[in-house]
Every structure is written in structure tokens, then in C-alpha cells.
Amino acid sequence: MSEIEGLHLTKAYGELHAIQDLSFSIEANTITGLIGRNGAGKTTLLKMIAGHLRPTRGELKVFDQRPFDNLVIAGNTIFVNDSMTFPESFTLQNILKEVATFYPNWNQSIAQGLFDYFQLNPHQCHSNLSKGSKSTFQAVIGIASRCPLTLMDEPTTGMDSAVRKDFYRALLKDYIEYPRTVILSSHLLGELEDILEDILLLDQGTKKLQMSTLDMKQYALGFRGNAQAIEALLRGHLRGDTPEEGILRREEFAKGSLYVVVKAENLAVGYERIRRQDVEVMPIALDDLCNYLTAKTKGGIDDVFKRG
Amino acid sequence: MSLSEVRLAPVSLQQIIAKQYLYKLKGHSGLVFILVVIQMLSILFSLGTRSSMSSSNEFLQVIVNSYSGEIFLIFSFIWMVVVASFLVSQPYQSIEFSVVNNRVTSHLSNILLIFTYAAFAGITSTLMAIPQRVLILMTLEESEFLFGGLQIVPGDLLLGSLVAFLYLLLFGATAYFIQTISLSLSKKLGIILWITLFAFGFGFIRIFAFQIGNLLNFYFRESSLGLFVGKVIGSIILLFGLSILISQRTEVKR
Numbered sequence: 208m209s210e211i212e213g214l215h216l217t218k219a220y221g222e223l224h225a226i227q228d229l230s231f232s233i234e235a236n237t238i239t240g241l242i243g244r245n246g247a248g249k250t251t252l253l254k255m256i257a258g259h260l261r262p263t264r265g266e267l268k269v270f271d272q273r274p275f276d277n278l279v280i281a282g283n284t285i286f287v288n289d290s291m292t293f294p295e296s297f298t299l300q301n302i303l304k305e306v307a308t309f310y311p312n313w314n315q316s317i318a319q320g321l322f323d324y325f326q327l328n329p330h331q332c333h334s335n336l337s338k339g340s341k342s343t344f345q346a347v348i349g350i351a352s353r354c355p356l357t358l359m360d361e362p363t364t365g366m367d368s369a370v371r372k373d374f375y376r377a378l379l380k381d382y383i384e385y386p387r388t389v390i391l392s393s394h395l396l397g398e399l400e401d402i403l404e405d406i407l408l409l410d411q412g413t414k415k416l417q418m419s420t421l422d423m424k425q426y427a428l429g430f431r432g433n434a435q436a437i438e439a440l441l442r443g444h445l446r447g448d449t450p451e452e453g454i455l456r457r458e459e460f461a462k463g464s465l466y467v468v469v470k471a472e473n474l475a476v477g478y479e480r481i482r483r484q485d486v487e488v489m490p491i492a493l494d495d496l497c498n499y500l501t502a503k504t505k506g507g508i509d510d511v512f513k514r515g
Numbered sequence: 516m517s518l519s520e521v522r523l524a525p526v527s528l529q530q531i532i533a534k535q536y537l538y539k540l541k542g543h544s545g546l547v548f549i550l551v552v553i554q555m556l557s558i559l560f561s562l563g564t565r566s567s568m569s570s571s572n573e574f575l576q577v578i579v580n581s582y583s584g585e586i587f588l589i590f591s592f593i594w595m596v597v598v599a600s601f602l603v604s605q606p607y608q609s610i611e612f613s614v615v616n617n618r619v620t621s622h623l624s625n626i627l628l629i630f631t632y633a634a635f636a637g638i639t640s641t642l643m644a645i646p647q648r649v650l651i652l653m654t655l656e657e658s659e660f661l662f663g664g665l666q667i668v669p670g671d672l673l674l675g676s677l678v679a680f681l682y683l684l685l686f687g688a689t690a691y692f693i694q695t696i697s698l699s700l701s702k703k704l705g706i707i708l709w710i711t712l713f714a715f716g717f718g719f720i721r722i723f724a725f726q727i728g729n730l731l732n733f734y735f736r737e738s739s740l741g742l743f744v745g746k747v748i749g750s751i752i753l754l755f756g757l758s759i760l761i762s763q764r765t766e767v768k769r
Contacts, residue, residue: 254767258617258767259612259766259767259768259769260766260767261764261766270523276617276618276763276764277617278526278528278531278615278617278619278620279523279526281526281615281616281617282523282524282526282531282615283523283524283526288769290609290769291609291613291769292606292609292610292613292769293542293610293613294538294539294541294542294543294610295542295545296541296542296543296544296545297541297542301541305538305541305542306614308534308537308538309531309534309538309614309615310615311524312524355523355524
């Protein structure tokens with residue numbers, strides 16, 4: 208059963224549409240990655256789900272209720288982002304203790320365990336923390352609160368790679384022990400893909416695609432090789448009205464050589480047959496796939512430098 | 516059974532208000548500390564508020580020095596206005612919306628805070644009369660004496676505290692209301708209202724022979740305690756009530 212449902216959701220700031228006609232649903236007890244480029248509308252969407260922003264048009268339901276200014280939703284949601292702030296007079300240790308009173312499922316042993324593991328200083332003030340430590344501390348709160356709906360907007364900003372990996376693992380372990388609905392927004396899909404079950408890819412305020420991480424890994428294939436062989440392959444084996452619609456990316460990586468990324472569903476034959484035709488077949492990293500899907504041109508940055 | 520009944524923890528309005536109230540009371544304890552410092556300083560100021568009256572003949576000279584405690588009140592009023600506006604300011608809103616909150620719980624816990632602060636400031640600024648008297652007594656010169664000694668009638672302190680409390684509430688509610696407009700409707704309108712308040716409230720503006728600045732006399736000039744209490748309570752209900760209504764659709768900027 209879906210826990211969050213958006214129907215033709217739109218959020219406009221004056222002329223600018225941060226979210227436009229977005230319909231989606233997120234299942235209960237899943238970890239969903241909210242992926243998209245800068246300005247794709249990730250934060251706006253999370254803020255609407257958290258009940259901080261009011262949709263301009265369309266319908267948004269969280270646990271069957273409208274989330275805006277809704278105390279029941281607020282009481283069951285934690286929204287971690289970098290603008291989380293705490294009173295100046297509290298030390299980190301105070302904050303853990305005080306914040307805990309708001310969340311009925313708060314797990315103090317996990318909070319304290321993670322706090323000590325990440326070597327946060329209990330007597331330090333929140334505003335004096337470095338960017339990475341701030342994110343770490345807030346991530347600890349996000350995990351330990353065990354809210355039925357846990358929203359994290361760019362939770363790993365500023366963390367070093369060791370801490371990021373520990374954080375992903377901690378989140379996953381606690382999620383398995385205490386299932387809940389988690390939405391993570393991030394740029395670092397490469398690191399996240401092992402813990403994500405679903406991916407919701409946003410592009411300029413609309414849904415580009417939403418599917419399970421497993422399906423997405425098989426969504427597209429890359430081919431590299433001699434330009435003529437590749438062109439022949441594209442002509443021969445691509446389904447669809449025009450071959451171009453199946454091509455996500457076309458890149459010239461050396462003179463006479465071509466690299467193309469093709470949607471798997473548009474391929475008429477299995478990739479085993481193609482491999483024989485001296486063309487290299489390769490899987491596409493999710494990170495790259497999302498970049499290709501949300502790119503304005505098929506050539507990427509190379510197009511800027513193409514002259515004449 | 517709906518989805519929300521199965522999965523959601525029940526959330527009680529009163530509990531969240533109480534939690535928010537305690538969270539902010541502890542978190543913003545620095546504000547109360549500032550008041551204490553201000554009141555310490557204001558004792559020094561109060562010694563400078565001496566006004567003298569003297570009469571003499573060829574054998575005897577009598578000088579009456581009188582000291583006023585108004586300065587304590589004035590400082591507390593200013594403190595209250597600043598504190599109440601802080602509570603509705605962006606950084607303070609960010610703090611309370613980082614944990615479980617909505618507009619109603621935010622307002623109601625803030626109103627409780629303002630009542631608490633007003634009670635504290637009202638009582639302390641009235642009690643300041645005691646250290647003030649001690650200090651005056653200590654600085655007396657030969658041939659001077661303190662009228663009434665150190666004795667202060669408890670009834671006077673009680674009445675003083677009550678009236679100070681009510682004024683503090685009134686100032687707090689006004690500042691809170693204007694800042695809510697500033698946050699929810701428009702900053703410009705907020706500034707206009709602040710200016711209007713000073714103009715109408717303290718009477719800086721005269722249009723021809725007509726003094727428009729007597730809004731505050733509605734309260735200041737009231738000689739019956741009962742009516743005064745009624746006017747103040749009516750006003751703060753109006754101001755806080757409007758604040759809640761205005762911000763119902765305000766989004767959280769965190």
C-alpha cells in the first residue's frame with residue numbers, strides 16, 4: 208500500500224515552477240532515492256511531504272492525510288536537512304536528550320552508540336560544528352528518531368567518504384531492524400545504490416522515471432567501438448519509429464570511435480549477439496544513467512566544444 | 516481501519532505544546548539571563564533618576580530626594596518587545612520547526628512562553644525596589660534618612676507585579692502580532708506597523724492641533740484596576756488570536 212501519493216502536484220514560486228504536474232507514489236517501508244540535478248525540485252518535494260510547504264495545485268497525501276501544517280504527520284515525520292537548527296544554549300549532548308522527547312520511537316542506545324562511534328564531542332555547540340560533523344550529527348538524529356517517515360535531504364553533505372559509508376550502513380542496519388519509509392535525496396547515487404530499493408528521478412520539476420533499483424540497472428546498455436560498426440548496429444537492431452528515441456547518449460571518444468547508450472527495451476536482439484560484432488558492450492552505472500536521462504543534449508558537455 | 520491508524524503514533528496537541536514550551540524555555544534560557552543583566556544595570560541607572568525638592572529658611576534646610584523605579588519597568592518592556600519579536604523571527608522559527616511542530620502548537624507554546632517571561636519580568640522588576648532601597652540606604656550621607664526605611668508593603672509589591680505583568684503581556688502581544696504580520700504577510704507592512712505603533716503609542720505626531728498619539732492612554736489613564744485588567748486581557752486575546760489566524764497558511768522556511 209502506498210504511503211505517499213502525489214497527483215498532478217505543482218509547486219510554484221511566482222513564475223517559477225519548482226514542481227510541475229508530478230504524479231508519483233511511494234510504498235510503505237521502502238528506501239527511496241530522490242535523485243535529480245540541482246534545481247530539479249528534490250528539496251521542494253521533500254518540504255511538501257514534510258508539511259512545510261503547501262502545494263500550489265494538485266493533491267499530496269501522506270498516510271492518507273494532507274501533510275501541510277498537519278500535526279499528526281509532523282509527529283510521525285523527521286525531516287533532516289542542512290538548515291536544521293537547535294538552540295544556541297544546548298550542547299550536542301543536550302540536544303540529543305531534548306529532541307528525544309519529541310519522538311516516541313526514539314532509540315537512545317543507537318543514538319548514543321552512533322554519537323560515540325562518530326566521535327562527536329558531547330560538549331560542543333551545534334553551530335560551531337564543521338559542515339561534515341553537522342551532517343553526521345543530524346544523520347544520527349534522523350536514524351535514532353525511528354520515525355515512520357524519515358526524510359533526509361542531502362544527508363551526506365560534507366561527510367568524508369569513510370563517514371558516508373558508515374552512515375549508509377548504519378541507516379540500512381537500523382532500517383532492517385526497524386522498517387520505516389525512508390526518502391533520501393542525494394547527488395551521490397553511485398554510493399547509495401546498494402541501499403536504495405526504489406529510485407524516483409526528477410528532472411526540472413517533473414518525474415523522469417520511477418522504478419526499482421534492480422530494474423534500473425537493466426534499463427540501458429552502453430556500446431563502444433568503431434563508429435561504422437556502431438552505426439550499423441543502431442540501424443539494424445533498434446526498434447521504434449525512429450532509432451534516435453532509443454538512444455540516450457552519443458559520444459565520440461576518439462576519432463572514428465563511438466560510444467552510445469541505448470535503452471534496453473529498444474533493442475531488438477539480445478546483447479550477446481551484438482557482442483560478437485566487435486563492439487564492446489558495457490553496463491551503465493546508475494549515476495551516469497541518471498545524468499544521461501536528465502541531460503539537455505545527447506552529446507553532453509562535448510556539444511559545447513563542437514565547432515563547425 | 517485506515518492506513519494512518521495502523522502505522523501512525525497518536526499525536527496529542529497538548530503534549531506537543533507542552534514539549535515545545537519546555538524545549539524553548541530551556542533552549543532560550545539566555546534571553547532570561549539577558550533580562551537579569553539588564554535589571555542589574557538598571558539599578559545603577561535608577562540612582563541617577565533622583566529628583567530633588569528643597570525648601571529652607573534661615574535656620575533649617577529640607578531637601579527631599581525622590582527615586583523612581585520606572586526605569587526597571589521601561590527596561591523590562593523593551594526586553595519583552597525584543598524577546599516577543601525574536602520568537603516569531605526566522606532563526607527562532609527554524610529551531611522550533613526542526614522538531615515536531617505546526618502553526619498552532621508553535622503559537623500556543625510561544626504564548627505560554629510570553630506569559631512566563633512576563634510573569635518573571637513583572638515580579639523581578641517590581642522586586643528591584645528592594646535592592647534599590649538597600650543601595651540608597653548605603654549611600655546615605657550624614658543628616659539624610661530613607662523615608663519608610665527598608666519596609667515595603669507586600670500589597671504594593673503584589674499590585675505592582677500584577678500591573679507590570681499585564682503591561683508586559685500587552686507589549687509582548689503587540690510585538691508578537693506585528694512580527695507575525697511581518698513573517699506571514701509582508702515585511703514592509705511589519706515595518707509600517709512598528710512605525711505606526713511608536714507614532715500612535717507614544718504621541719510623537721501632531722496633526723495641526725490634534726495629538727494622535729494617545730492610543731496608549733486607553734490603558735495608562737485607566738484608574739479602575741478591574742477595567743484596566745479587562746482592557747489588557749481583551750487586547751491580548753485579540754492580538755494573539757489574530758496572530759494565529761493570520762499565519763494559518765504560512766509556510767515553514769527552514
